[in-house]
Amino acid sequence: xxxxxxxxxxxxxxxxxxxxxxxxxxxxxxxxxxxxxxxxxxxxxxxxxxxxxxxxxxxxxxxxxxxxxxxxxxxxxxxxxxxxxxxxxxxxxxxxxxxxxxxxxxxxxxxxxxxxxxxxxxxxxxxxxxxxxxxxxxxxxxxxxxxxxxxxxxxxxxxxxxxxxxxxxxxxxxxxxxxxxxxxxxxxxxxxxxxxxxxxxxxxxxxxxxxxxxxxxxxxxxxxxxxxxxxxxxxxxxxxxxxxxxxxxxxxxxxxxxxxxxxxxxxxxxxxxxxxxxxxxxxxxxxxxxxxxxxxxxxxxxxxxxxxxxxxxxxxxxxxxxxxxxxxxxxxxxxxxxxxxxxxxxxxxxxxxxxxxxxxxxxxxxxxxxxxxxxxx
Numbered sequence: 001x002x003x004x005x006x007x008x009x010x011x012x013x014x015x016x017x018x019x020x021x022x023x024x025x026x027x028x029x030x031x032x033x034x035x036x037x038x039x040x041x042x043x044x045x046x047x048x049x050x051x052x053x054x055x056x057x058x059x060x061x062x063x064x065x066x067x068x069x070x071x072x073x074x075x076x077x078x079x080x081x082x083x084x085x086x087x088x089x090x091x092x093x094x095x096x097x098x099x100x101x102x103x104x105x106x107x108x109x110x111x112x113x114x115x116x117x118x119x120x121x122x123x124x125x126x127x128x129x130x131x132x133x134x135x136x137x138x139x140x141x142x143x144x145x146x147x148x149x150x151x152x153x154x155x156x157x158x159x160x161x162x163x164x165x166x167x168x169x170x171x172x173x174x175x176x177x178x179x180x181x182x183x184x185x186x187x188x189x190x191x192x193x194x195x196x197x198x199x200x201x202x203x204x205x206x207x208x209x210x211x212x213x214x215x216x217x218x219x220x221x222x223x224x225x226x227x228x229x230x231x232x233x234x235x236x237x238x239x240x241x242x243x244x245x246x247x248x249x250x251x252x253x254x255x256x257x258x259x260x261x262x263x264x265x266x267x268x269x270x271x272x273x274x275x276x277x278x279x280x281x282x283x284x285x286x287x288x289x290x291x292x293x294x295x296x297x298x299x300x301x302x303x304x305x306x307x308x309x310x311x312x313x314x315x316x317x318x319x320x321x322x323x324x325x326x327x328x329x330x331x332x333x334x335x336x337x338x339x340x341x342x343x344x345x346x347x348x349x350x351x352x353x354x355x356x357x358x359x360x361x362x363x364x365x366x367x368x369x370x371x372x373x374x375x376x377x
Contacts, residue, residue, distance in 0.1 A: 009022055019058055021063055029063070037067065037068060037071045041057060041075065044057060102137075102138045107134055107136050107138070108150075110130060111126060111130060111143065123143050123144055124140060127143060130143075166315065167314070172315060175314065179319075188239060190280050191279075191280045191282060191374065192238045192274075192282070193236065193282045193321055194234070194235065194236045194283050194289075195235060195320055197353075198230065198233075199252075199349055231252050231253070231254055233251070233357070234261075234262060234265040235248055235325060235326070236269055236274060236281075236322075237325050237360075238362070238365065239366045244274055246358060247360050247361055247362040247364065248357045248365065251265050251268065257288055258288055260292060262288040262294065277305060278308075280308045280310060281307055281309050281310070282311075282312060285314060319372050319373060320372065321368035321369050321371070323372075325357065328356075328360055329353055329356045329360070330353075330356075332356035333349065
């Protein structure tokens with residue numbers, strides 16, 4: 001190869017072998033290159049009726065003699081097939097997988113036992129306890145990879161599910177069983193859920209910023225001085241695009257949310273066409289749904305509009321997909337650029353929440369229904 005070409009190749013961090021082929025030191029050839037050499041080997045073997053000339057193949061394919069012999073060995077050992085690198089890695093002898101070079105089966109079992117004993121255990125605690133129990137010295141990164149890559153689900157740290165003690169009272173369990181049986185007998189496209197969400201004016205600014213890598217300082221964020229403005233969202237969701245143009249009906253008001261306000265918002269949603277006769281509305285047992293005038297809400301909805309009202313079992317917010325609707329809404333609110341927030345002013349949270357809730361699609365709400373156990377994936 002000419003000197004100028006060799007210089008050009010080396011200036012890009014590559015190397016040139018004796019046959020004029022380009023390669024990266026310490027990096028294996030791609031699968032495509034392996035297939036190219038294998039095809040040349042098979043073609044030469046067919047032409048000669050025996051073992052081809054290795055030296056000629058290395059010159060033709062611009063690879064080393066050892067690489068040609070490696071391909072030859074792979075072809076002969078796999079019935080004329082070339083294995084993908086991932087297949088070679090999977091079939092290599094010895095332990096495999098995250099932490100395989102450090103952790104054996106006993107270590108893995110000990111780590112799982114430690115997790116079951118205390119799910120909030122830190123990586124440093126795993127490292128120290130594992131060393132005391134088995135004598136194995138493992139790094140925190142090895143323990144982390146073990147949890148995130150060695151199982152079907154990534155075992156990263158997350159917020160726990162908070163379960164009240166009275167959730168499992170016999171009466172609550174019986175009510176939950178009855179609710180599940182009733183919901184399972186209803187067409188999911190007829191079921192609509194409702195809930196409320198409290199907003200504060202400063203929620204939109206509750207986002208992380210990146211620390212300055214040069215100075216280590218945390219950047220300040222200029223915000224509106226009035227954090228006292230509070231809002232209340234009332235929302236309903238549906239997965240049926242044939243009866244509702246939007247998947248989430250949402251309204252906002254600044255006053256305190258009570259039974260009167262909720263019944264008024266529900267009336268607006270019904271008159272706006274979000275609900276139809278034969279629909280099933282599911283609410284939790286909050287006082288705004290059952291107090292004051294709403295003590296007769298169930299009878300009123302059925303006699304006036306043909307809407308059947310069901311209440312969720314006690315302590316079961318995870319069965320209401322509106323919880324996921326609110327989470328999605330606030331995630332999108334926090335993605336609004338800050339220059340837009342400052343331009344809108346102190347009511348940016350209100351405008352952003354309404355726009356974000358209205359942008360949620362029926363497909364996304366269906367995913368929330370699946371996550372809440374209403375329908376199967």
